[in-house]
Each structure stands twice: as structure tokens, then as C-alpha cells.
Amino acid sequence: MPTPDLPNPAHHDIDSMLTRKFGREIANYFSGSPLNRVSFLRTDHSFISSALTHSSTSFLLFNDLAPLSVNTNKLAYVKHEDVSKFIGGNPFEKTEEEIVKGYNSSVTLPLVLFLGLDEEKKGGFEHGIYKGTPYFAVDVTPRGTVEGEARKLVESMKGKGLSFAEGRVFMGLSAPEAAIYAHARSLLDWNARNPFCGGCGQPTISINAGTKRVCPPTDFASLPTPQGGATTVLSEPRQRAACVTRKGISNLSFPRTDPTVIMAVVSHDAKRVLLGRQKRFPPHWYSTLAGFCEPAESVEEAVRREVWEESGVHLGRVVIHSTQPWPYPANLMIGAIGQALPDGEKIHLEYDPELEDAKWFDMEDVREALRVGVSGLDEPAGKGYVEGNLRLPPATAIAHQLLKAVAEGFLDVREASKI
Amino acid sequence: MPTPDLPNPAHHDIDSMLTRKFGREIANYFSGSPLNRVSFLRTDHSFISSALTHSSTSFLLFNDLAPLSVNTNKLAYVKHEDVSKFIGGNPFEKTEEEIVKGYNSSVTLPLVLFLGLDEEKKGGFEHGIYKGTPYFAVDVTPRGTVEGEARKLVESMKGKGLSFAEGRVFMGLSAPEAAIYAHARSLLDWNARNPFCGGCGQPTISINAGTKRVCPPTDFASLPTPQGGATTVLSEPRQRAACVTRKGISNLSFPRTDPTVIMAVVSHDAKRVLLGRQKRFPPHWYSTLAGFCEPAESVEEAVRREVWEESGVHLGRVVIHSTQPWPYPANLMIGAIGQALPDGEKIHLEYDPELEDAKWFDMEDVREALRVGVSGLDEPAGKGYVEGNLRLPPATAIAHQLLKAVAEGFLDVREASKI
Numbered sequence: 144m145p146t147p148d149l150p151n152p153a154h155h156d157i158d159s160m161l162t163r164k165f166g167r168e169i170a171n172y173f174s175g176s177p178l179n180r181v182s183f184l185r186t187d188h189s190f191i192s193s194a195l196t197h198s199s200t201s202f203l204l205f206n207d208l209a210p211l212s213v214n215t216n217k218l219a220y221v222k223h224e225d226v227s228k229f230i231g232g233n234p235f236e237k238t239e240e241e242i243v244k245g246y247n248s249s250v251t252l253p254l255v256l257f258l259g260l261d262e263e264k265k266g267g268f269e270h271g272i273y274k275g276t277p278y279f280a281v282d283v284t285p286r287g288t289v290e291g292e293a294r295k296l297v298e299s300m301k302g303k304g305l306s307f308a309e310g311r312v313f314m315g316l317s318a319p320e321a322a323i324y325a326h327a328r329s330l331l332d333w334n335a336r337n338p339f340c341g342g343c344g345q346p347t348i349s350i351n352a353g354t355k356r357v358c359p360p361t362d363f364a365s366l367p368t369p370q371g372g373a374t375t376v377l378s379e380p381r382q383r384a385a386c387v388t389r390k391g392i393s394n395l396s397f398p399r400t401d402p403t404v405i406m407a408v409v410s411h412d413a414k415r416v417l418l419g420r421q422k423r424f425p426p427h428w429y430s431t432l433a434g435f436c437e438p439a440e441s442v443e444e445a446v447r448r449e450v451w452e453e454s455g456v457h458l459g460r461v462v463i464h465s466t467q468p469w470p471y472p473a474n475l476m477i478g479a480i481g482q483a484l485p486d487g488e489k490i491h492l493e494y495d496p497e498l499e500d501a502k503w504f505d506m507e508d509v510r511e512a513l514r515v516g517v518s519g520l521d522e523p524a525g526k527g528y529v530e531g532n533l534r535l536p537p538a539t540a541i542a543h544q545l546l547k548a549v550a551e552g553f554l555d556v557r558e559a560s561k562i
Numbered sequence: 563m564p565t566p567d568l569p570n571p572a573h574h575d576i577d578s579m580l581t582r583k584f585g586r587e588i589a590n591y592f593s594g595s596p597l598n599r600v601s602f603l604r605t606d607h608s609f610i611s612s613a614l615t616h617s618s619t620s621f622l623l624f625n626d627l628a629p630l631s632v633n634t635n636k637l638a639y640v641k642h643e644d645v646s647k648f649i650g651g652n653p654f655e656k657t658e659e660e661i662v663k664g665y666n667s668s669v670t671l672p673l674v675l676f677l678g679l680d681e682e683k684k685g686g687f688e689h690g691i692y693k694g695t696p697y698f699a700v701d702v703t704p705r706g707t708v709e710g711e712a713r714k715l716v717e718s719m720k721g722k723g724l725s726f727a728e729g730r731v732f733m734g735l736s737a738p739e740a741a742i743y744a745h746a747r748s749l750l751d752w753n754a755r756n757p758f759c760g761g762c763g764q765p766t767i768s769i770n771a772g773t774k775r776v777c778p779p780t781d782f783a784s785l786p787t788p789q790g791g792a793t794t795v796l797s798e799p800r801q802r803a804a805c806v807t808r809k810g811i812s813n814l815s816f817p818r819t820d821p822t823v824i825m826a827v828v829s830h831d832a833k834r835v836l837l838g839r840q841k842r843f844p845p846h847w848y849s850t851l852a853g854f855c856e857p858a859e860s861v862e863e864a865v866r867r868e869v870w871e872e873s874g875v876h877l878g879r880v881v882i883h884s885t886q887p888w889p890y891p892a893n894l895m896i897g898a899i900g901q902a903l904p905d906g907e908k909i910h911l912e913y914d915p916e917l918e919d920a921k922w923f924d925m926e927d928v929r930e931a932l933r934v935g936v937s938g939l940d941e942p943a944g945k946g947y948v949e950g951n952l953r954l955p956p957a958t959a960i961a962h963q964l965l966k967a968v969a970e971g972f973l974d975v976r977e978a979s980k981i
Contacts, residue, residue, distance in 0.1 A: 168862065168879055168880065168881075170860070170862070171860060173858060174859070174860035174862070174863055175860075175863070176858075176859075176863065179867075180856065180867060181871075181913075182856065182867070182871060182914070183871060183913060183914035183915075183916075272912075322858070325858040326857065326858040326859075328858070329857035329858040330857050330858075333857065336760065336761060336806070336812075336813075336814060337760040337761070337814075338760075338761070338763075339758065339759065339760050339761065339762060339763035340758065340760070340763070341755065341756040341757075341758050341759070341760040341814075342755060342756070342757070342758065343758060344757075344758035344759070344763040344764065344765065345763065346763065354856075387755075393755075394755075394818065394820055394891060394892060395755060395756075395760075397820075397854070398856070398857045399813065399818050399820075400820065400821055400855060400856075400857055401813055401816075401818075401819065402819055402821045402894050435816070436819060436894060437599065437601065437773075437817070437819075438745065438748035438749050438752065438817045438819055438887070438889075438892060439592060439595075439741070439744040439745040439747070439748040439749075439887040439889050440593070440595075440745075440887055440894075441589070441590060441592075441593035441594075441884070441885040441886060441887055441894075442885040442894070442896070443587065443589070443593070443884070443885065444593055444594070444595065448598075448599060448601070452600075452601060452602060460587055461587065462587075463882040463883075463884075463885070464882075465860070465862070465882075466860045466861040466862065466882070467860060468857070468858040468859055468860055470857075470858050472813060473813060473857060475821050475855060475859075475860075475861070477861070477896070493691075494600075494602060495601070495602035496602075497602075
């Protein structure tokens with residue numbers, strides 16, 4: 144957790160001896176947030192209320208998951224006065240208990256998410272021992288009973304020359320903005336995807352400043368689901384059906400993050416690298432293999448399973464290198480480096496036919512591609528690229544960082560043998 | 563992915579040079595499954611059907627998540643004939659398309675989960691290029707329209723002298739059985755927790771041999787939810803309300819795994835270790851800090867955030883060590899080792915008041931505790947333990963493996979400086 148007095152540890156090489164032993168720590172794109180989430184303060188009614196309404200506080204707005212932006216390389220922030228009417232002034236004025244007791248499923252409550260404090264920006268906000276500039280995100284997608292107000296807000300932002308940046312991947316931001324965007328996008332998406340309880344099917348409500356959803360025991364709306372037809376508002380709330388998530392702690396109440404494995408695979412002698420390609424990739428463009436971690440699998444097992452399923456190659460040793468949050472919609476990419484078993488290098492594509500091709504490349508070809516063949520999927524290759532040679536993903540992808548690590552000898556047995 | 567011809571790579575020290583560079587790969591408890599999940603065959607109707615009904619196939623039964631067992635150290639397996647009546651013979655006889663088209667939410671379908679093939683046990687099952695003993699798990703919890711049949715099955719098993727082992731943690735199994743148990747438990751639990759669609763609130767159905775749930779577009783039951791009252795069976799299925807999960811791929815259709823960070827923290831000079839304790843721990847019993855990974859956080863960031871929130875200590879370098887599936891209910895524990903910044907070692911418990919205590923221990927005390935002070939939470943300390951000294955978790959916990967790694971110099975800067 145970076146503080147104002149200390150450099151960001153992810154970028155600060157505190158100990159070159161460690162670096163020599165383990166390689167440099169990589170802060171992948173979408174990680175490295177400048178915000179302190181102070182996660183334990185989300186339930187602190189008085190803290191969240193005063194952070195929300197402070198004059199220094201920054202609000203990031205999302206319309207259908209597209210962030211309000213100056214341009215595709217810069218997010219736009221607004222102030223509390225700009226969103227106050229839409230969010231109903233201060234939705235955190237009531238305690239969480241009061242919010243749940245007053246639950247009326249026929250009324251849409253805009254999602255207001257507390258992101259954290261930028262402790263390096265001292266904008267005058269102070270609450271007890273905590274200081275910094277508060278950041279929030281608001282979902283302004285026109286829907287439900289706030290559809291009209293949301294449209295007005297969206298139009299007023301467009302009137303200021305700002306736009307809601309479209310497109311699934313938003314890769315031109317500075318590293319700190321990319322992390323703030325990823326954080327907000329993940330949580331707004333999770334809230335939007337989960338309006339109902341998986342345990343009982345009834346609608347849920349957001350609490351903990353946007354980071355938890357609970358299944359309230361009562362409802363002022365007369366009908367159990369909005370799909371039932373015209374609802375009326377009751378003077379006394381009705382009891383809802385029992386729900387298992389109301390007893391103890393349920394993981395269904397908390398955001399979902401899907402662990403994914405992605406791996407640079409080297410041959411047993413570490414002289415070649417296994418890469419694969421999907422049909423949709425441009426010609427000569429390859430990447431590392433990847434897949435979702437399954438229930439009750441270690442990351443190391445998932446790496447070996449996915450590599451075998453997609454390429455037929457059998458791995459021995461697997462070492463975890465670094466991780467990257469990937470907010471489309473909620474992946475945690477866990478990057479690993481694996482070494483093939485001496486007699487496990489033969490490629491078989493007949494098991495899981497997910498890849499169009501999988502192939503061993505000489506390490507020198509990978510090094511050359513990292514120098515001149517790097518680009519996004521829809522971009523041209525770099526300067527100096529010779530048509531027909533290998534093309535690889537850009538530096539914002541963890542795949543690139545893993546390949547760079549093996550090209551630099553992270554799992555080079557020849558180098559290791561000198562230790 | 564282990565095969566019959568190759569040793570299990572997790573236990574096979576393929577390259578002692580790599581071990582010298584990165585330390586030995588640890589296969590934590592609950593990982594190291596002997597089964598090949600052949601995940602791509604789950605949708606292969608003909609494969610799953612013939613695996614289910616083969617005479618060599620083993621079935622693991624769970625009653626309310628308690629596995630059928632010989633004793634607390636050994637699982638019991640049954641044959642297809644033992645469960646055939648309960649599961650309706652062969653539920654995979656129909657294609658997935660037919661199953662979804664015939665969906666009737668008023669009928670309970672027992673959950674039948676394909677676990678994989680044990681390729682080292684050649685029991686005679688063969689299907690194309692795939693050979694081995696198939697493993698399935700069945701949820702026999704008495705519920706819904708199969709309550710009576712389930713009770714009969716449970717009683718017949720008890721009549722054979724077997725029991726459904728109670729208790730949340732099931733830690734006496736051999737390593738391969740622990741992995742099979744964890745795999746089955748995770749997926750049965752996920753299915754049981756998610757009978758409704760989080761996107762639209764309507765009931766869902768299991769497909770892909772127990773590893774996916776979808777929201778069918780039609781229903782032969784007359785009422786939208788079982789909570790609505792008495793339902794009738796329609797001669798033509800009714801259309802259900804629209805659901806976003808039916809368009810494209812939705813992560814809500816797939817099992818949920820919650821990534822968790824757990825970390826051994828060393829002081830900047832690597833001479834001391836930071837440990838914490840909760841109120842419920844026995845006296846002198848400490849463990850590593852841990853917490854859930856949040857949306858759009860890298861593992862490295864989550865480690866730094868949790869350590870700061872719970873103890874006030876600021877970390878620099880974070881290295882990921884190994885991972886452990888933890889099926890209560892669906893955690894993936896990602897074990898890391900972190901080093902405090904030189905001026906970040908002061909302990910503060912006033913931020914997130916989750917721990918009763920957090921304290922720096924001399925490495926020598928940790929080494930001594932690993933020798934004689936190791937036990938489960940409800941067990942006595944080991945032989946030779948001197949009352950008042952540090953106590954630590956057992957070898958089945960990744961916390962123990964992380965502490966062992968630092969005690970053996972995994973992040974020892976003095977050792978690293980010699981490289």
C-alpha cells in the first residue's frame with residue numbers, strides 16, 4: 144500500500160540482490176493503482192458520507208461501462224455537484240441498516256462506488272487519521288426509474304465536449320488511470336450483472352459503498368420480481384421468501400473475480416518457446432496459451448492441464464511470474480512460466496481443438512519479435528518487422544511480459560546451472 | 563497433466579538446477595489430483611454417457627456436502643448400479659440441447675458431476691484415444707422432488723457400514739483423495755448455492771456434466787419460481803423472461819472461484835517474520851496474514867494492501883511462491899512472500915481491526931515452532947513444545963509451507979547477496 148512518504152513499491156527497486164535472485168517485479172497494465180482502497184472504511188457511514196460530499200472529491204462516470212473521457216487516452220472526472228441530483232444528494236446519509244430496511248425493489252438506486260483515497264493528492268479532505276483526495280465512480284446508464292435523469296446527465300456531459308469512450312479494451316491510459324478505470328469498471332460490471340440473488344432469485348441491493356450486494360428480508364414493492372407486472376408501493380414492507388445468503392457469510396454477496404492462467408512455456412532445454420494462435424489473430428501473430436482456472440485446481444495444475452489440453456505438451460516445473468487484473472469482465476490473470484518434460488514436447492492439437500495452431504519457436508525468433516514484431520491485434524506490426532516473421536502482443540499484455548522474462552533467461556537452465 | 567507414462571511432475575524433481583534457482587515446487591494439500599479432467603469432453607454426449615455407465619466407474623456421493631466415507635481418512639466409492647435408480651439411469655442419454663428444451667423447473671434433477679479419468683488405473687474403460695477409470699460425484703442431499711429417493715439411498719449406504727463424514731475440514735485424506743474430494747465438493751457446493759440466475763432471478767439448470775449452469779429460455783412448469791405456490795406441468799413449454807446470460811458467454815454460467823492472498827512477510831533484513839492471530843486461535847498460536855483479492859487488483863497489490871490494512875506494515879517486493887485450492891467454499895489461495903520496506907516495519911492495528919494481534923517473531927523462533935509447535939487449531943501442539951512458545955499451522959496449510967520457505971531462506975537477502 145503506497146503512502147505519501149514512500150515511493151510506490153511496485154516501481155521502486157528496493158533491493159537489487161532480490162532482483163538478481165527472482166527477477167524484477169513486474170507491475171502489469173491495469174495494476175499499480177495510486178489509490179488506497181481503505182476497504183475497512185466502506186462500512187463507516189460517517190467517513191463515506193463526508194468523502195462523497197467533499198469539494199475535492201473526483202467522480203468517474205460510466206454509461207453502459209464506457210467511462211467519461213476527455214479522449215481515449217484520458218479519463219474525465221466530475222464533482223459532487225455534477226452528479227448530486229442524479230444520485231439523490233447523499234445516498235450514504237442513511238446507515239446501511241436503514242437502507243436495507245427501506246428497500247423497495249421497484250425503485251432504481253444508482254450505483255455509487257467508493258474507489259479509495261489518493262493520499263499523494265492532498266485536496267483538503269481529512270477524516271480522523273485519513274487524508275487525501277477521495278475517488279468515486281457512478282453508473283449513469285439510463286435504466287429503470289432513473290432512466291430520464293440519467294439521459295439528462297449523459298447529455299449534459301456531452302454538452303461539455305466530453306464523451307463516453309466506447310470499445311471493450313481501453314489501453315491508451317497512463318498506468319495509474321488504467322488501474323483506476325479497471326477497478327471501477329470491474330465493480331460496476333459486477334453490480335450490473337448481478338441484480339438478482341443466485342441463492343433465491345429475488346432482487347438484491349448494493350451496500351458497502353458499491354462493493355457488496357445483499358438479499359434484503361423485506362420489500363416495500365408489492366411484487367416479488369419486476370417481471371411480475373405493475374407493482375404498488377406498500378405502506379408496510381412485506382416479508383420476502385427465506386434466503387440462505389442471509390445466514391452467516393456468503394461468497395455470493397461479494398464481487399466475483401475469475402482466476403485465469405497464462406503461461407510462457409519453454410522446451411526442456413529452454414531454447415524454444417511454445418506459442419499458439421486463434422483463427423481471429425492476424426497472420427503470423429501468436430501468443431502464450433491461457434485458460435480459466437477450474438474449481439479446486441492449484442494454479443500450477445491449471446497451467447499443466449491447459450497446456451496439455453490445448454497443445455498436448457506435458458509440463459514439469461511451473462513457476463508463477465506476476466499477475467494482471469483484466470476487467471473484461473472480472474479476470475485475474477496469473478502469469479506463469481513452465482518447462483516441458485524431456486519426453487513431453489510433442490504437439491497434439493486433437494484434444495481440445497481451441498487453437499488454430501500451436502508451435503515451438505526458437506528463442507532467437509521470440510527475441511526478434513519482441514524487438515520489432517509487437518502490436519495490438521488490430522494494429523500494424525512495429526518498425527523493422529519483416530513480413531512472414533513472428534508477431535507478438537504489446538507490452539500492456541502480461542503475455543508479452545512473460546515472453547520477455549523467458550527471453551531474458553527467467554527459466555534458463557543454462558544460466559541457472561551457473562548458480 | 564500427469565499421464566500413465568510420466569511421473570507426476572509436481573513431485574518429480576526434473577531439474578535440480580531450477581530448484582536451486584527458484585526453490586522446490588510445492589504441491590499443497592488439496593492439489594495434486596490424479597485425475598485428468600479432460601474438460602473438453604464434458605460436452606461430448608457419447609463420451610460422458612459411456613463413462614457414466616461403465617462397470618469400472620467410481621462414484622463419490624455427497625450428502626449436504628459430507629462425502630461418503632469408510633472413515634475420516636478414506637473416501638468410499640460406489641458403482642453405477644448403486645446410484646442408477648436415484649439419478650434416473652443415464653441422465654446424459656439426452657443431448658444438452660434436449661435437456662434444456664425439456665426443462666421443467668418443478669422437477670429436481672440430481673447433480674451428476676464428471677470429475678475425470680484416472681489414467682493410471684486401467685479398468686477397461688476406453689473411448690477413442692481416452693483410457694482410464696472414470697470418476698463421477700453425485701449430490702444425494704434429500705431435497706425437492708427426489709427427497710424420498712435420496713433418503714432411501716442415504717439409508718442404504720449407512721446400512722453398508724459407511725457414513726457421510728461430517729465436519730467442515732477434512733484433512734486426514736491421502737493427497738490424491740484430498741484433491742478428488744476438494745474437486746467434487748467445490749463443484750457440488752457451487753451448483754447447490756446457485757439454483758437461480760443472478761442476471762434475471764429465474765431458476766437455472768446444470769449442463770456440461772455438472773460444470774456449467776444455464777438459464778433456459780422455456781419452462782414446462784407453470785410458475786416462474788418454486789416460491790410462487792403450486793405449479794402445474796404444461797403440455798407446451800412457456801417462454802421465460804429475457805435474460806442477458808443467454809447472449810454470448812457469461813461468467814455467471816461458470817463456477818466461481820475466489821482468489822485469496824496469503825503471505826509470509828519478512829522484515830527488510832529477513833531476520834524476522836510478521837505473524838498475526840485471531841481471537842478464536844488457541845494461546846500462542848499465530849499464522850500468516852491473509853485476505854481476499856479484490857476486483858482489479860494484482861495479487862502483488864492485494865498482498866501489500868492486506869498487510870497494510872491488518873498490520874500497518876508497508877511491503878516492497880512481493881514474490882509468489884505456490885497456490886492451494888481451498889474448497890470452503892471455493893477459494894484459491896495464492897501464497898506469496900513479501901519483504902517490508904526499511905522504514906515500513908512499524909505495526910499499526912488501528913486500521914482494519916481484524917486481528918487480535920500482529921507481531922514480529924525472530925526467524926529462529928519460527929524455525930523452532932516449525933519443528934515442535936505445529937498443529938491444527940483444535941489439536942495439541944507437537945512433542946517437545948514448550949508452553950508459552952510460538953505455535954504454527956500444520957503442513958497441510960499453505961501458511962506452513964510459506965513459513966517453511968522463508969525459514970529455509972527463500973527470501974533471504976543475505977543469501978541472495980552471495981549470488
